[in-house]
Amino acid sequence: MTAASQPASQGGPVGAAHTRVGAPILRITALRKSYGAHEVLRGIDLDVARGEVLAIIGKSGSGKSTLLRCINGLEVFQHGSLIVDGKHLLHDNARAMRELRQGVGMIFQNFNLFPHLSVGRNVMLAPHLVKKRPGSQNEARARQLLARVGLAEKFDAMPDKLSGGQQQRVAIARALAMDPAIMLCDEITSALDPELVGEVLRVVESLAEEGMTLLMVTHEMSFARKVADRVIFMHQGLVHEIGPPAEIFGAPKTPELRQFLSSLHD
């Protein structure tokens, strides 16, 4: 396996994980989370192997986005444990949280680019501040990542001059610049016009091909079927069904999943 040792600056495989390929890079154990009296996650157990691509599907309110946001600590959970690339998630330890977050990239539904910074500076900011990556190296890496998502010529553009699809691709480059071991995608095409969805999904697909560990909450079922190694169907705060896409989409075991899948065709 050469994927683990290739230097990031060569533009080779994205990410820099410590976990061996195929070994669990994310371990979630008995995770419970509630807002007040309402329990949104009711005991999640999940192991994700390095290099695995996971699609999380389910109705809105089933807890899928909340689960994703627990993985990098944007949501605080009350019970259970979560380990990413060998690091325990500790909410009340700011330093440990920053350590963990360096290994976890996140892409949001609404892009969340920094509107006051140019595209290039959006990508370079975190490596500069957090990783102290030297200026010239940082810029070269940013340019290379932008080229990778097809936006080499937009280095100096401001985010509001870009289309939604372009903004989302910048967001992907920005997350990749931190060399994350695992990437979280939270409905990243839901805010896009239909004709812009493809360009973003193609980038995600290329990440999957290069061995990036991906967890994506998505409504793009055909994409999930094509790219995911496993699909998780969440229902009422629990992992209701889990399996390879062919099984989940082709032979759903539970009535809830069957109902969910048929509702998509209405």
Next chain:
Amino acid sequence: MPEFTLWDILRNLLLAARWTVALSLIAFVGGTVVGLLLLLLRLSGRRALASLVGAYVQLFQGTPLLMQLFLLYFGLAMVGVNTSAWLAACVALTLYASAYLTEIWRGCVAAIPRGQWEASASLALSFGQQFRHIILPQALRIAVAPTVGFLVQVVKGTALASVIGFVELTKAGGMIANVTYEPMLTYACVAALYFALCFPISLYARVLERKLA
């Protein structure tokens, strides 16, 4: 009895206006520093600190500036701190400005979408880095106009320092009116000078608002 010309009145008022400007600047700069610290305490995520700052803001917004001046001037003397009118006015106006400014800025920070905090947190930025590089530059754009607008309130607020005997524009006006027996003329000049100070600031605030919108 000596005759006073309009120039005599105006000249003395202008000399006193220097203190109004000085007091305004000190209150504004001091208020900015203290207000910024309070803002950071409020945003730090510790609930006890945040509600303490909230109480501070309510205290200063809910009582007249005049009472704050009295309490500071006489109160400090009572507990044995040797205070001057100048010092008491500076401290009172600084605290008053900080309470208002921190509240103005809290609103500006709240106007920045949550996604900006979340995206920068996801990139492993520390709270200080998030504030300095992501939130502050964006909040500043919306804060400039109301902040400059508040400076006008500070300038007019300095007039109250006259009641604890600090000789600024208003106090000087009163003294001049007493010796010239020309209260109408004198106070008209005083008002005109306040207007000359405040109007350009208001105008500038409006220009900034249009430019940064």
